Amino acid sequence: MIGDEWRPTTTSTALVVLVTLATATTLVRAIDVALPATLGAVGAVTLALAVWTAGWERRHAIGTTLNSLLALPVGVGIVAATVGTVITLSGVLFPVPSLAQLPATVIDLTARAMVVVGAVGAVFGASVAVGNVLDRESAMRTASGSLKTTILPMALGLVLVTGEILAFLESSRDIPGLGAVAGDVLRTLTTILFDPPAIRPNLTTFLLLVALALIAVRRMLAALPITELTTDSGVERAVAGVRRVLFWAIALAGLGIPIGLLTDFLLPAEQLRALLSPPVFELLTAVTTAAAVRSLAWWTIVGGGATLIIVGLLRHVVQTSADRIGATLAPYAGGAILVVVTTLVAEPVLSLSIDWVADTLPGAFGPQFREITQTVVEFYGPLAIVMTAVGVLLLVASAAATVLWLTLLTKYLEDRTAGVGIASAALFQTAAFAGVVGVSVPVLFGSLIAAVLVWDVGEFGTTLGEEVGRRAQTRRTELVHATGTLAVGGIGAAIALAVSRYSVGAITISGGTVVAGLVAVLAGLLALLVALR
């Protein structure tokens, strides 16, 4: 039954998952970074789930929502596996006794971190291999879904942070350099717009605000479905009348602005007072500089703009099918949910994370970190920081998905064997770096065999699933094949052991040079292989 619905066979998939998990666990245990590695593994499984949900064809809206909600744990997992591992390891490995050991320690730390990263990648590959869910389409959907989810929290976080910075710049006068200039500009702007001194009429900005507010109201009246909601023709006429009046009011205000320029900036106050007579001058000054009126106009503009956007969206939405709307809005809805949750738990999460990092960092770094963060938190407030952090985490998740998609686009990874390919390559990487860190030789060779086995069994099961299907009984053949592969691996390991044991003198590196003969032999073998193919 070859059709669109083929999947890799069960036994092979189970073998891939088991071998990958066992190998990754064994290698990571040798590093001793339990918490970041676990978080990373959870993130990897979550990314696999996100890819799976993004590929749903039938319940597209639900799939997209789940995909966008899963983006945060994915980001957390990735950051934990990388930054978290480095922090944890630096707590263990630093401070170094002497400066001479620093390069070696840095290499060691990097290698260990790479082991964790590789193991996490292997877990992701194995999870994706379970349903064979990873292909170009689902990777692209995951990436775009996560990116759309990022927009809202990121924008909000940036707005909060920028708001804090602007408020700070505006309120304090004794900051040096560029901050002072920015603060001055800000202060001038807000003063001119919202709180001008009541010493003379301020027509220009007043009329500008009023005109904008009236335009907003007029557009709002046109956009709102008032006439559609009533059958009364009187209402329709009234609305038209109001709009006409507003049009003339706007035109009047617009014409008034040049006059305002004249009276505000060209004519001295005394002359104006003389021109208008003092009571009119006082009244005009009071009205045009009233903060309340200006604030009302400002909020009318903001409210009108928001209404226009909402009405426009609704008009667009009612003309589209439910599932498409759902799928389109889902990432933003997911982002909104994340924003709400973040707002609720921002403070405890922030203090917990700061505590963990401060406790894990070595030596004097911990208290220093705590001091710095305390100042930062006091300045920006926990919500702004956590919201921005959530945005960054989501961005990391989107970046991971995008990299995945790009890798699939380059066809270095085939769609059909993407999962096992990732698992196998990641295991190879893990084993290689574990070798650098210095795990025992049997573990190292075992992991190398496992890496090849995962690829071999996974590819075999995929081909089998394509050609024969899951309904046929294939277990015996699969086990025979896996046993054969293991046996070959055993022979290879025996050779490797023999090489490493009996020719230690030959390949032991002395002063950075390797016995050239061995390299030549290896190069020759590779050349032979290329020729054989």
Next chain:
Amino acid sequence: MTERVRRWGVALAGTVTLVSVGLLAAEPALFAGAAIPLAYVLFGAISRVPSGARLEASRSVAAAAPTPGDPVDVTLTVENTGETALTDVRIVDGVPSELRVVSGSPRACRSLRPGESTTVEYAVRSKRGTYAFDDPVVRVRPLAATEVATTALDAAGDTALTCANVVSEVPLADATLPRAGTLPTDSGGSGLEFHATRDYQPGDPVSRIDWRRFAKTDELTTVEYREEQAVRTVLIVDARPITRVTPEAGYPTGAELSAYAAERLLDALSRSSVVASLTAVGLADEDLVGGLDPDGLAWADPDGGAESPQANRVFDGVQSAATRDGVAADGGGLTSSRSRVNQSAEGRQPDVRDVLARLPPTAQVVVFSPLLDEWPVEVVTSLRARSYPTTVVSPDVTGGEELAQAVVGLERRLRLESVELAGATLIDWDLVDPIDIAMRQSLAELFNR
């Protein structure tokens, strides 16, 4: 056919990675470890399909003559007759593309020692006609799976599945057949039973003159007998595109089931010497050998029942229409096919008047239709309005749990009711029952009026 497969690229890349990392990090264990992926690359490079591999296959089909819709078990046995063990033998039996596999899988993957044999067991849903199996294809790989040899085996044993419509034994032995295709009338003429006498008119046959009376009274009188009219039974098979849907994947379509029921009834009628005509509506010109009649009907007056060439031509036409226009085999095609048909074929709905125009004045009509739209109801109402004794045989193809299927089923039940209200005799053929039960009812109703 043998081809190489490149599947050890990962191992090769691993070898290079390990060597480089081993050199960079000055780690002898890693350097030595490069031997492991290298071993795989070498293994893959030298691995070949054994040259002496030989396989033999034989196939057996369980049922000799199944009825349409029955599952039929098929067993394919493959034996390794060569000298070497084959670790990876993939077998795909050549199931006819028209038949659907309903249980098991016609594909398998086995490891076979020399002399060992394996069986592939599956069941297909039978359809009317003879379907030839293709040769099973086998694919052999060595343990490293770097080479693929594909070949088709000559399968011994059964090579075709034949599903005959007409069964050999008489299925309707106990059906009541009071009259052999005639209907008593109240007019005089030639016949067997005395009806009346009248004055002789020139030209009356001499054998009909009442000579006794002539001897007594010297008057010429003519005897009239009750005239017997032959009743024609007309079978109308509804094969319009809308009826070409299946209750579940692989099952015969409504049109095919209707034709099948008509074929069985036609056979039974011909055994009972009833004169019958057969027509199918809704066929396209290309479905029928020789094309449709000018009025768009496929009409046949077969002599010799369902096996006559004329009848076969019509049934084959229905079959080919159903195959051509069959629903995608995903089972849920009922509603999608409906909408598709409604869009494309709305314009060429056959005219009820064409059917009525063809009917002989004295006829009993049996309409075979799954009743998926209003057309058959219209036909039956028109027939009843002209006092034709009418029977409707309706195979129920509206099974299924989905909402759309439930709606279609409900509509069909409403149509059944309106058909019955119009005065037709109704036979609702639930596909769970064998067709003989429905047929028995059909015949009893048809002749017991």
